[in-house]
Amino acid sequence: MRKYVIMGVQGSGKGTQSTLMRRDLELTHISVGDILRWHVQEHTKIGAQVRRTMTAGELVSDDLVESIVRDRLQQHDWNYGFLIDGFPRNVRQASFFLESYDIDGVIHLDLPDEDVQKRVLSRRLCANCGMDYNLISDRPEVEGKCDVCGGKLVTRADDTPEALAARLRDYYSKTEPVLELFRRKEYVLTVDARPDPATVQNAIRAGLGLPPGK
Ligand code: AMP
Numbered sequence: 001m002r003k004y005v006i007m008g009v010q011g012s013g014k015g016t017q018s019t020l021m022r023r024d025l026e027l028t029h030i031s032v033g034d035i036l037r038w039h040v041q042e043h044t045k046i047g048a049q050v051r052r053t054m055t056a057g058e059l060v061s062d063d064l065v066e067s068i069v070r071d072r073l074q075q076h077d078w079n080y081g082f083l084i085d086g087f088p089r090n091v092r093q094a095s096f097f098l099e100s101y102d103i104d105g106v107i108h109l110d111l112p113d114e115d116v117q118k119r120v121l122s123r124r125l126c127a128n129c130g131m132d133y134n135l136i137s138d139r140p141e142v143e144g145k146c147d148v149c150g151g152k153l154v155t156r157a158d159d160t161p162e163a164l165a166a167r168l169r170d171y172y173s174k175t176e177p178v179l180e181l182f183r184r185k186e187y188v189l190t191v192d193a194r195p196d197p198a199t200v201q202n203a204i205r206a207g208l209g210l211p212p213g214k
Helices: 014-025 032-041 045-055 062-074 091-100 113-121 161-184 197-208
Strands: 002-008 028-031 081-085 105-110 123-126 132-134 188-192
Touching: 002 014, 002 161, 014 028, 014 081, 014 105, 014 197, 028 032, 028 062, 032 045, 032 062, 032 081, 045 062, 062 091, 091 161, 105 161, 105 197, 113 123, 113 161, 161 188, 188 197
Parallel strands: 002 081, 002 105, 028 081, 105 188
Antiparallel strands: 123 132
16 A cells, blocks of 8 residues: 655646646545545535635644544545645644655646746636646647537636735745655655656656656
């Protein structure tokens, strides 16, 4: 069983790389951001609690995120392991996580700030099926429409310059110390996130000693 954490500033390709990894390795992808967005979309009680914080690009409370992660991992639908994305985002969350789970590695996608800005502000999402697009590198065939389901492409509510600035601030002040902590434990594989997705995926697999992707 393989248990990985994938980290990186927003727009570094965590979602894309997770999708490429989980396909043939049968890892369960757990994205805290996706779970929270589902709650907002479905108007649940949790959704009402986190909507504003998320739109502003700020972090939601540790208690809430920890209970979401605990509940998700307790479902035990991860026979071959998991890949957790968007968590831990600060040292407290990291300590909580390490107390309960051992991990095999941390994939750190490294992307300079100028690329972050370019990527995040051109990111689009299908409102219906959640497929990701990028108006620079991964354009839909028909403008504004999802290639898979024909749904409408929208901008994530937190992909604005203001929210991006807030998320970058949090990343450097709160998430970087988590990387330091994991580095001390020699868990971290840092990969250059600038090349195309297939190249990045190959570098991840080579670094972790995993079979090449299909
Ligand atoms: P993401 O999709 O990972 O960029 O997450 C989107 C938003 O969800 C973040 O900007 C936060 O508001 C919230 N979020 C996701 N993961 C966490 C976490 N581990 N701790 C606190 N807030 C989080």
